[in-house]
Amino acid sequence: MTTIDFSPLFRSMIGFDRMAPSLENAYRTEAGGYPPYNVEVEDENKYRITMAVAGFAESDLGLETKENLLTVTGSRQQDDAEDARRYLYRGIATRSFERRFQLADYVKVVDARLENGLLHIDLVREVPEAMKPRKIEIRGDNGRYIEGTSNQEEVRAAA
Template identity: 40%
Template sequence: MSNMSLTPLFRRSIGFDRFNDLFDYAMQSEAPNYPPYNIEKTGDNQYRIVVATAGFKEDELSIHLENLVLTIAGKPSEQKHDQNVEILHKGIARRSFKLSLRLDEHIEVQHADYENGLLTIELQRIIPEEKLPRQIPIGAKRQAVIESSQQDQLS
């Protein structure tokens, strides 16, 4: 399965070279299962990442964005254990983690909140005006170039 080639898909597309790298990365790496997280679409251009970080304090968590990769990390501080307490079952995992998610080029992090053991990161797709759909007039550019060159000759 890791030898899958996307070359046929690229015959009718231009500028999707990164896509191939993204698929290669997805096929090679295992999806992390700790900590549990949700990726939610809350509107046409709004997204939310919710990470369950029970037992972590806010200052033990960090969010970093570099080269369109959002990295969420947690490093618990050392806790002193009471010598009089014997743990019979330890089901609360407070281990370090690093969760990396690749963002599309127009996705921007709006803000992050931490409440009740859930780290919530709000994202929004902000499409620049030059990237919005537009109608391309036929022959208009050629006419503008001709008029521009005529004005240059008169000057």
């Protein structure tokens, strides 16, 4: 197994200490698997996960988020009538599954619905106002704001 060294990135990136283990985990995780799924980007802050879960009812599926980890589980109880059936070929998988998705900070699940054998999970990134980019004002030695900064108009009005 090849390991990737991310230490050169951390010289200029502050607070990303969880990124290396997350990337390492994603690198090791099998890309395929059951059930198949799509991840769509609807816009800059909206995403949708669509999973093919044919044969599962709403009561057979579970969604849970904990510490930026979305876990989707499916467990189907087989009834006696299904056990009595004999199959020549059985291509529709109904085995239990657990699929995990690592969510970025401030991404939360806002809706989940089952339609025509597809589970749609809608996610939204809601960055708090305190975390959004803001302009920092620069003052000169005399205490006045420097030309071109955001409070330049306020200084002119006060003078």
